[in-house]
Every structure is written in C-alpha cells, then in structure tokens.
Amino acid sequence: MNYYRLDCRSTPLLLVAALVFVCNIGFSSEPLPTVTLNLTENCECCVRWADHMEEAGFTVELEYLDPSDLQSLQETHHTGPNSDLSSCHTALVDGYVIEGHVPAEQVKSLIAERPDIVGLSVPGMPLGSPGMDVTDAKERYKVLAFDESGETYAYAIYNPNH
Known part of the structure; x- marks a missing residue:
C-alpha cells in the first residue's frame, strides 16, 4: 500500500486550500439589508410581496399606514x-x-449595482408579478428605474410568453 505522508512542505498548501474552501461556502457574504414595507391594512398582495422578499433572503418590516399617509x-x-x-x-x-x-432579483441587482437613481417601480398591479401571482394569468410588465426628476427607463422587462 502507498501512504501519503504529510510533511512541512505540504502543510501550508493544505491550509491555503482549506481557507479557500471555507471562504467559498458563504461565510464571507454579507446579509441583505432590511426592507421597510409601507402598506395599508388589508392589502393581501402587499403581504404576499413581503413573503416573496423574505423567501429571497430579505428581512421585511411592515409599517401599516392610513391611505392618506401612504399617499403622502x-x-x-x-x-x-x-x-x-x-x-x-x-x-x-x-x-x-x-x-x-418589484421582483426580489431586481432589488438585489439594484443594491449590488448602486446606480444613481431614486428607486425601482412596477406601476399598477400586473398579474404574475410577485404578490400578484395568485392565478395562472400573467401579464408582461416592466420594472422601471426612476430618478429625482421623474425620468424613467426600463430596468428589466418580464414577458411570460417568451
């Protein structure tokens, strides 16, 4: 039988390999930031969106507001x-x-890329978007990026037919 014997020359190499392995299994990743969700009472689709975000790894804090406060x-x-x-x-x-x-994957992309914008929006409540995915019906929709002046551009497009 052949046995491999560790000596002082191979030990540093094994330590480096172990360090690379430990770093690659996720110990160095930072947690995702907390999402503060402002919504009105009885909005079930908003709560489903919060569930979607939590499933993607975010912590979500719900802030229930009166409709006029949410509008403000x-x-x-x-x-x-x-x-x-x-x-x-x-x-x-x-x-x-x-x-x-807005899908969680786009929020993660936004946080990683850090563009100079105010944020992202999925206008309206398109069927098939996170939180609005309670039936088999799906609509094409855009995730819009917007800046301080109100200018927008398509950050992502979701087309269920392709």
Missing part, C-alpha cells in the same frame, strides 16, 4: 397616485425606494 409618502418619493409609477405599496431598502411588486 409616495408623493415625497415621486410615486404618488397621480404618478405613472404608482402602485399599492412603497418599500424603502438601503437608501432606495421600491414601488409596487
């Missing part, structure tokens, strides 16, 4: 009911505004 918050962030960005809830995460049913 949305107007502060350029996403009020008279805005093309409007939806049923507004979340704040890591300095960004998330309006409506």
